[in-house]
Amino acid sequence: MENKLGLFESLNARHLTPEEVAQRFISPEVFDELVLPTNSIIIGPRGSGKTTLLKMLQIPAIKNWSHVKKDEHLNSITYISAFIPTDITWKEQWSTIDQSAINSQTKQLIKDSVFVTHVIRSILEGVRHCLEIINSSNPRLSELSINLSKDDERKVCELVSDLIKIPCEIPSVEFLEFSLRRRLVDLGALINSIRVNPSGSDYPEYINLPFAETLSGLISIINLVIKRPNQKWAFLFDELEIAPEGIRQKLIRLLRSTYDQNIILKLSISPYSEDFDLFGDPSSPSAENDYKAINLWYSTKEDARPFCKKLFEQVCKRYGVDDATPETILGFSEFDLGNKLNSLSGTAYASNSLLVQRFKSLYKKDSSFREYIQKRGVDLNSIDKMNEEERASKIRKITNIVCVRDTFLRDSGEKSTKRRPSLYTGATSILDITEGNPRLFLGIVSKLIKVYSQKRVQVNASFQAKTILESSDRFRALLGTIAVKVENEEHKNLNELLDDIGNFIYKEVVIKKFSADPPTCFIVDDLTPKNVQNALGKALNAGAIVYMPENPGHALIEDLKKKRFRLSNLLAPHYKIPMLASKARQLSSILKSKYPEPSTPYTKDIFDESN
């Protein structure tokens, strides 16, 4: 079946083998930190690359990776990795135990047992990977390989079977994996029988296996048999927020460096969860001593740009257009004209330039903007003669706002046939829209680079606009599927809540009197209802809102209150707002203001190319 997306656009590492992940992998700077043999917590919203990064630590991925830094990273990978995947569907399956009538402690034991079985099976898969590289020509890979004689294999199986209380009919690693799958069948049957007859079920001994001690015991056995007592193991837990709560809490506690010295934990997690208050406890692990926090999101577009450029270069290379720059392929963004061209030729502010035309257009139709410009003594015909400092404070500072306001404020009663490129297109805007999120980046930008590679002509603005709109619509479709708690008939889905915020910002930027510093961020204050906070937590984890911490550092949030956020840039075209993080307003007052979406006669559609 033809894949419309193409080889390099498979956007979700979950669907890919480690080898396939390695083929597509673009190494961010944080990978240099992640490979180190230390505990890590990777924090990021959907699509930020968490699964990709963890999968890259697996032996089949590293083995198949072609990169100048491969050997350097292999020097750091002194551990054998076990990748433990999880997802929503699987979580829903073992969560059905919650609907049974047994006590909560037993429910927890059964859920943990399901997860432990899954983890052990993943560890054995890691062992299998090491068996497969026994003949590797790479000396570093060879050091990680495991050579098990038949006798060794039998020893491992017997000792592991005894530890985890599983029959060992055939003493092979493969059969042990099979037996663990059989155990999962039994656990499924147990859950079903409990549902039908809560009091009549017998619980097998193995559901009492302690999580941490079992994992520790398992690798001790393997290390003993392979005669490498100090061999380190890295357990790569993906999407920890989906794991059973008990397991999640145990893993967070195990980050303390006093746990097993041969076990490294690398956890991936979304930014928000109510049980992150564990990190506030004095006895809890700390980012300085016990683990390294690796953030995969960017508060500001400026922070994201270097990674976006790197992604761009890599994708260009794959399409054979590595000589092209973002501007060659996508043109200049209107939001960036002043910054780019000014440094090149200084013509950005000439009287007949596109940028100055914008200012003049708004000046003509908007009396509040006129007043603003006149008060500051700006002559729009002489912007190019201003000194740089004055231009930065009076012109560049408001360019984003002027462009958006001018685009969406209709000239009263006038028609013009002048065509304008769509506002959110162009190199810088497209990169900023992706927020440095690899999945989003590849979804939007790969398509555009592919089109460029076919004809070597700059991708026209309307195709860029169409691509952005499709991505934005698709993102909103995802948000529309996330369940929320509804109170008082308000915000019956996530989009309705985000609409309140987006429409508020639109009103502030476009409808009200011109302001050089309108609020485009919001603070979750104490008056924000609890159900709204819960919904915002989901929005944060989905990437619909972005956290703007005062101090960079810990990005795990257990309480949204008193924290500052902005909407994702991907939603800017939908709400017709600038991609700008300026001052913040209390969320409760935003929700009270309830501005409905503006009616069409007053404002224009985002991709209206005629005036």
Place this chain on the structure above:
Amino acid sequence: MNFNISNSQDIEKKDIDFFISAIGYETRSCFIAKKLSSNIKKGLYIRLKDYGSDSYRSVQAEYDKLKFENLCDNFNDIKRRILAVIPENEELHIGVDVSSMPRSYSAKVVNSLTERCTPGTILTVLYTPAKFTVPSDGFGPVVYSGPVISEYAGWSTYPDKPPIAIIGLGFEYDRAIGVIDYLDVDISRAILLMPESIDKRFDHAVRKANKLLLDQIDRRQIIHYKLDCPSDTLITITSIAKGLSNSNRVIIVPFGPKIINTLSVLAAELLREDVTVWRVSGEEFESPIDRHSSGELIYLSLEII
């Protein structure tokens, strides 16, 4: 439960020992009961939430005339009441009208009947499509996204296998593409079930509501099914799910006409743990719309074996 598709005798000529339907705000909820009233020996209804509508009153009045009895008033009592009312160890003909039942309710009814029904029993699923109404734009409420009921969550012993989706298309705006991304399934491998209704306005509305998804997928991912051929559709869903389950964890998300939800649940009965049937719902926050019957009667009879 295992079953065979029964040679469909004309349902209007066949006695029905027990007939289960629902009372709600939809006028169509009593259409089939009235049509087959002379064949029904014992009629039972599940009482749904009363929104205070006139249609609810008139449906109640119709059921009173037909001398139907209240099976239960809420979801949690469905199984207990079915096990109490439907006799064991008898070969019966049981009809279930799913037209106005919430999807979780019809799933619970089917699941409860599988526990009770003896081999030889005929289970007939009945459905009357609604008359066309223009669907609403925009995103509806979502307060639940998960297995239709816990009994159809499935159970995978291969949680490392990639998930794959079989999605029925409905006219909930962009919901299918949203759920594909929510479940993290590969869009390029999703199977889409496109209904072919007798009233083509429905089909047009489905295409419009799913344009974003349809523009992104290969046409070969679309399987058309005729709404009035439920036996073919059941075979299609079951065989696709079975084939995919070897290498994937299969999730069926039956948006669209309610009968597709019931057919998915029946497929899950056959395939047991290999399949999850999923539901996305606004529950009581969805706006109640009074739907009238189009006048068609669609049914599928199964013989329990």
